[in-house]
Amino acid sequence: xxxxxxxxxxxxxxxxxxxxxxxxxxxxxxxxxxxxxxxxxxxxxxxxxxxxxxxxxxxxxxxxxxxxxxxxxxxxxxxxxxxxxxxxxxxxxxxxxxxxxxxxxxxxxxxxxxxxxxxxxxxxxxxxxxxxxxxxxxxxxxxxxxxxxxxxxxxxxxxxxxxxxxxxxxxxxxxxxxxxxxxxxxxxxxxxxxxxxxxxxxxxxxxxxxxxxxxxxxxxxxxxxxxxxxxxxxxxxxxxxxxxxxxxxxxxxxxxxxxxxxxxxxxxxxxxxxxxxxxxxxxxxxxxxxxxxxxxxxxxxxxxxxxxxxxxxxxxxxxxxxxxxxxxxxxxxxxxxxxxxxxxxxxx
Ligand SMILES: Cc1cc2nc3c(=O)[nH]c(=O)nc-3n(C[C@H](O)[C@H](O)[C@H](O)COP(=O)(O)OP(=O)(O)OC[C@H]3O[C@@H](n4cnc5c(N)ncnc54)[C@H](O)[C@@H]3O)c2cc1C
Numbered sequence: 001x002x003x004x005x006x007x008x009x010x011x012x013x014x015x016x017x018x019x020x021x022x023x024x025x026x027x028x029x030x031x032x033x034x035x036x037x038x039x040x041x042x043x044x045x046x047x048x049x050x051x052x053x054x055x056x057x058x059x060x061x062x063x064x065x066x067x068x069x070x071x072x073x074x075x076x077x078x079x080x081x082x083x084x085x086x087x088x089x090x091x092x093x094x095x096x097x098x099x100x101x102x103x104x105x106x107x108x109x110x111x112x113x114x115x116x117x118x119x120x121x122x123x124x125x126x127x128x129x130x131x132x133x134x135x136x137x138x139x140x141x142x143x144x145x146x147x148x149x150x151x152x153x154x155x156x157x158x159x160x161x162x163x164x165x166x167x168x169x170x171x172x173x174x175x176x177x178x179x180x181x182x183x184x185x186x187x188x189x190x191x192x193x194x195x196x197x198x199x200x201x202x203x204x205x206x207x208x209x210x211x212x213x214x215x216x217x218x219x220x221x222x223x224x225x226x227x228x229x230x231x232x233x234x235x236x237x238x239x240x241x242x243x244x245x246x247x248x249x250x251x252x253x254x255x256x257x258x259x260x261x262x263x264x265x266x267x268x269x270x271x272x273x274x275x276x277x278x279x280x281x282x283x284x285x286x287x288x289x290x291x292x293x294x295x296x297x298x299x300x301x302x303x304x305x306x307x308x309x310x311x312x313x314x315x316x317x318x319x320x321x322x323x324x325x326x327x328x329x330x331x332x333x334x335x336x337x338x339x340x341x342x343x344x345x346x347x348x
Contacts (some may be wrong), residue, residue, distance in 0.1 A: 015040060015147060015163040017134040017176075021051070023169035024118035027127040028065050037127035038132035038155040039119070039162065048195065048274045049111040051080065051210040052229050054224045057093050059103040067121050071114065075107035077207050084212035086259065089178060092205060108209065108222045108229075124314040132155050136166065136179055145179060191217065191278045192239050194250045195231030197271040203228065214257050214324050221263065227270060232260070233278060285334040
């Protein structure tokens with residue numbers, strides 16, 4: 001955020017750059033407090049967007065924004081998650097086993113609809129949305145920023161002049177950090193995400209988000225109403241081996257990967273494929289966060305004496321060597337944590 005007023009002055013107006021969930025939520029809360037809020041939103045062209053599977057921590061925010069009922073109407077109820085780790089076994093867990101005071105569920109959402117709902121809530125609260133690309137510039141010889149002349153022209157009548165505050169909610173576009181040359185840190189990984197919607201795909205538990213280890217990389221499967229979002233995240237050298245266009249590469253990976261070919265047998269892709277480069281920190285953080293949440297939750301599950309029918313607890317150490325689907329292997333936690341530490345040290 002950048003403020004052109006003095007800290008003791010009450011902020012009366014704000015320009016929020018971006019129109020994603022962060023921008024809309026901030027706009028709603030500030031508009032309710034009587035702040036004049038302009039959202040400068042460069043509309044998205046993509047038919048598909050990442051960010052479809054929500055976590056329980058978001059539910060109190062949806063309630064506060066007054067949109068949970070509306071979101072429930074178009075979302076898929078999400079009671080938990082499953083991590084498929086091939087030879088290491090499958091690890092399903094329900095949120096109710098480790099969410100503490102948080103709600104014990106979340107939602108999988110068609111993302112564009114979700115964003116529209118949040119933006120509409122901001123409008124209802126009194127924020128005004130300007131569909132334009134926001135441009136900012138530095139105020140000479142200071143550490144302050146201002147809207148560029150052409151952007152100010154769009155909002156100044158509504159805001160009554162320059163905004164008291166500018167908030168950057170442009171996500172990966174990083175408008176203000178770029179202006180201030182604040183570097184982003186990239187790790188060693190250069191993965192590619194290819195994702196699309198299928199008419200169906202195998203899901204072991206309805207509504208659960210599935211994260212699966214693949215022959216190379218990993219994939220997500222997010223059940224949405226009437227479809228499944230499936231994303232593949234793999235080292236960038238692999239997709240070109242499977243075709244020229246994102247569609248060819250995605251379809252061939254579904255056919256040739258040993259996990260995905262089973263999970264998507266008989267399914268049909270119903271959208272174009274989106275390709276996204278996921279450099280070190282993001283890819284690594286998304287993956288590690290998934291694994292670490294799994295590890296933490298499993299620790300709690302294994303520590304709890306009463307399992308529920310939705311949860312496969314870690315087995316007590318046994319001499320049995322056979323493993324079946326949904327059965328866990330002893331020592332998994334240690335191996336995953338070891339691997340996680342090694343990769344973290346390599347990447348960061
Ligand atoms: C591969 C991948 C998978 C993910 N999966 C999930 C998931 O399943 N669940 C989940 O919760 N999160 C997921 N995320 C993370 C999630 O997408 C982000 O946390 C979330 O979108 C951040 O919201 P935001 O509002 O901060 O930014 P964004 O959603 O990125 O919104 C930024 C907005 O700013 C606009 N903008 C950019 N520059 C300008 C400008 N100059 N002027 C005006 N507007 C501008 C953009 O058009 C966009 O509308 C995933 C991320 C990745 C990379």
